[in-house]
Amino acid sequence: MTTPVKAFIFDLGMVLIDWNPYHLYRQLFDNDADIHTFLTTICTMDWNEEQDMGRPIKEGTELLVAQYPEHEANIRAYYGRWDEMLGGPIAGTVEIFNSLKASGQYKLYALSNWSAETFGIAQERYGFLNEFDGVVISGVEKTRKPFPDFYQILLNRYQLQPAECLFIDDNLRNVLAARELGIDSIHFVGAENLAEELGNRNITL
Numbered sequence: 001m002t003t004p005v006k007a008f009i010f011d012l013g014m015v016l017i018d019w020n021p022y023h024l025y026r027q028l029f030d031n032d033a034d035i036h037t038f039l040t041t042i043c044t045m046d047w048n049e050e051q052d053m054g055r056p057i058k059e060g061t062e063l064l065v066a067q068y069p070e071h072e073a074n075i076r077a078y079y080g081r082w083d084e085m086l087g088g089p090i091a092g093t094v095e096i097f098n099s100l101k102a103s104g105q106y107k108l109y110a111l112s113n114w115s116a117e118t119f120g121i122a123q124e125r126y127g128f129l130n131e132f133d134g135v136v137i138s139g140v141e142k143t144r145k146p147f148p149d150f151y152q153i154l155l156n157r158y159q160l161q162p163a164e165c166l167f168i169d170d171n172l173r174n175v176l177a178a179r180e181l182g183i184d185s186i187h188f189v190g191a192e193n194l195a196e197e198l199g200n201r202n203i204t205l
Contacts, residue, residue, distance in 0.1 A: 003163040005184075005203060008100060009154065010132075011145075011169035012112040015188045016094060017126060018087030021078070028074055042068050043078050051079075052113040054142040083121050092191025094128055096198070099205040101131060110135040111154050111167070113144045134158050145169070146177030155181075166201070168194065 013019035021043070025035040039045075042064060051060045057079045064075045100106050110132050114122070116139030123129045136154045138144035145151070155162060162182035169175050175185040186197045195205060 002201075003161075005106065005166045005201065006164040007107040007109060007133075007158075007160050007166070009109045009111050009165055009167040009178075009183070010097065011167075011171070011174065011188070012110055012114065012122070012129075014090075014170040015168060016090055016097065016128070017122060018090055019085055020087060021085050023087055024077065024081055024084040025074070027084070028077060038071070038074060042071055043075060048078075049113060049144060051115045051117075052138045053144045054116065054139050057115060057117050079118070082118055083125075086122065086125060089126055089128070090191065093188075093194065096191060096194060096205060097128060097131075107133045107158070107160075109133055109154060109158065109160075110137075111145065111151065112136070113138045115139040145171070145174040148177065148181060151178060151181055151183070166203075 010016060021039055022032065022035055025038065026032070029035045029038070047060065047064065051057055061076060061079060065072050068075065097108065101108055108131070110129070112135075114137050116137060119137050119139065129135070134154070134157065136150070136157065138150060141150060141153055143150045143153070154160065155165075165183050167175065167178040167183045167185040168188050169178070169185065170188040172187050175187045178185040186194060188194055198205065
């Protein structure tokens, strides 16, 4: 018999919030191909995740500028104009979040790879970030998804049982890591699909 879900754990970027470096770099580059090259060879996701894991933004920025001085302006723009990477809320997912919240049946948590230095910007912009029952941010904890200890921080802090949780993340790597811990997980590909997945689990919205 399946254990009833008591808690939802949401990723934030690309699940509830349209965070995308292209929003910024389309103002700085002539075409998406050049942006792709820049984001896969210089300001890479691996580099970004070091800041998400607690490395100071200044340190990470200066490291890249020293390596790629010819790209200094665009490197400094990554965090200097970071707020321009934020689009709007992902409306369909926010509607699902609000429905789950209004039902009063579930606890709602956020587990996000996010720099502690920039998370406050998002909190001011998106009111629903203040509606969670708990938020665990990688930059604060100095660890991140997909490392098991990061998930465990959330479980321990809020006394959650893995079998009673449902985790939602757009990164399959993070989804698979959660499943290894016994947390049922949905790979987010869009709000419509998420609603279907919840329906398959007999969770009504």
